[in-house]
Each structure stands twice: as structure tokens, then as C-alpha cells.
Amino acid sequence: MAMQKAEKIWFDGKLVPWDEATVHVSAHVLHYGSSIFEGIRAYATERGPAVFCLGPHIERLFNSAKIYRLEIPYTPQEIEQAILETIRVNGHKSCYIRPLVFRGAGGLGVNPLDCPVQVLILTMEWGAYLGPEAIKQGVAVGVSSWRRMAPGTFPAAAKIGGQYINSQLINMEAKRHGYVEGIALDVNGLVSEGSGENIFVISKGVITTPPLAASILQGITRKCVIQLADDLGYEVRQEAIPRELLYIADEVFFTGTAAEITPIRAVDGVTIGQGRRGPITKRLQEEFFGLTQGRLPDRHSWLTLVS
Ligand code: PMP
DSSP states (O other): OOOOOOSEEEETTEEEEGGGOOOOTTBHHHHHOOEEEOOEEEEEETTEEEEETHHHHHHHHHHHHHHTTOOOSSOHHHHHHHHHHHHHHHTOSSEEEEEEEEEOBSOOSSOOTTSOEEEEEEEEOOOOTTOTTHHHHOEEEEEOSSOOOOTTTSOTTSOBGGGHHHHHHHHHHHHHTTOSEEEEEOTTSBEEEESSOEEEEEETTEEEEOOGGGTOOOOHHHHHHHHHHHHTTOOEEEOOOBTHHHHTOSEEEEEETTTEEEEEEEETTEEOTTSSOOHHHHHHHHHHHHHHTTSSOOTTOOEEEOO
């Protein structure tokens, strides 16, 4: 997807023109993937743009930093304010927000601790991640031959730049096979997640999603959808899901900041349910989009108005 330039990028405490936000080629991050990041969305509402789950995203950013032993030279409040300011100066009605904290230029040894920590906040217009039709029609996906990282190798619960090589391999393989996205299994062969999405499976009215121990990222959309399903009275389980249960499920869907709630209509060429968005997925989407777009009362305080 082509990137739509915004006017300004927040870079180490200053708003700089998009084209001037550059780093040196010796930056540690470029060589070793030494970064942590977030992906956040701001939705257009009647009261202007509103950031969805800003607090939880910033909390996860600081948790990723803690896991990777990286000191962010700002407070969570400063990063939150910087995000709101960047959205304001760029005049977005809605946007995708990418805070990135990385190790800059300071030597090419593997040990990063002498490299300066730099912070940027990028915003851009971004529509439906898996295609404009995906939210209604659903997507066809395939189980990847690439597994998610094994416990004790990479910290799956942290959003660390270098780990996204795994996601890239999963996604590129899926596209090569004609799928929109791939589903990765964990090291034990149980369902883990998409390359950038968590996954939910619905059978006989019960909603199941893999547990944190299945090498997943602790998705913020996942958590919200669990809450919404609970609000609607559905039983939600966080349980190991064998691959074959995907094929015989009534409904399957992805969640993610970029993917929002995207129905899955086929896995490995096997039609899921009726081969289109199922009724529970639709019901959850109505709640989710109603809340994010400010059409329903913000009963869980998930929105932060930009101005
Ligand atoms: N898993 C992975 C690997 C991801 O990159 C993402 C996107 N951040 C998700 C799941 C979904 O997480 P969230 O709902 O917080 O965007």
C-alpha cells in the first residue's frame, strides 16, 4: 500500500517536515531491528478525531521497552501528548499512528547499550488493512509453513521491530499462495495468530481465541473484542485451538488495530461456515465500529478526543 505523507513527523521532541525525518545508515536499528513500536488508530467522530485505546497502547509500548531493556527518554504522558499534537498539526480526520522507539547510531556491535534511543511518531491516512471489501465479505487465508517464535527465543508479547521478519515471511508466503493473509501456528502446532492480527474462532455460539502462551501479541483489539463479546452475553474462552478446528468452525475472524474486525471466509481453500461474514462477527463489528466511530456511548472510556 502506498504511503500517504503527512505534513509533519514528531522526531525526538520536535515536529519536523516529513522529508526531513531521516536517520544515519549506521543506526543500530537498521542493522539489527533494534526498535519497539505501536500501531494505533484515530477514528473520525462527530466531535473530531478520537484515538482508540491510547492508554493501553502506550502501556504496551512501555512494556515492550521494559522487556527489551530500552529506556524511553519520555514519560507515557509526554508520548500521549505528542501523539495528540502530531494528529492536530497534520489535520487528520482519522489516521493510523505509528510511535517508534529505536536505537540510533553508536556502533555496530550487537550490544546496543551505547546507542542513543530515539523516538518518532508518524501519522498517516490508512483505510481497511486487508482491503476495502474485507470487512463485509471476509478474506481467504492460509495456514503458514512458518511458525511463530518459540517461547524463550523472541519475546512474542513485546512489539519489537526485528521480530516482524517472522510476520513478513508469513505474509509474503500467504500472498504468494494467493491468500490475503497467513495464520501462523505456534511451536507446538496450535493456532497462534496472523502476521499482524489475533484470531477468533466461533463454534456453536462459543467464542474462542488462543491464550497468551500461544506466542501471540497481547492484542488490544483482542482485549476489546473479548470485552464486547462478554457485554453481549457470549461465552468467551482463551484456549488452545488445534488447526483443524479452524476448518469446521462456524465463523472465524481476525482482530487488530489495522485489520479491525475482519471476517475470514476460507482457510486453506476450505469454506468457513456459509463462506461469508457470520452473524456473531457482524454483531461484534456493529458494536466495535459504533464505539470507535463515536456512534455508541463510550461506555468503556476507549476514546481520547484529539482536541
Ligand atoms: N499480533 C501481531 C503480531 C500484531 O502485529 C498485531 C498488531 N499490533 C496484533 C496481533 C493485533 O494487536 P492490536 O489489536 O493491539 O493491534
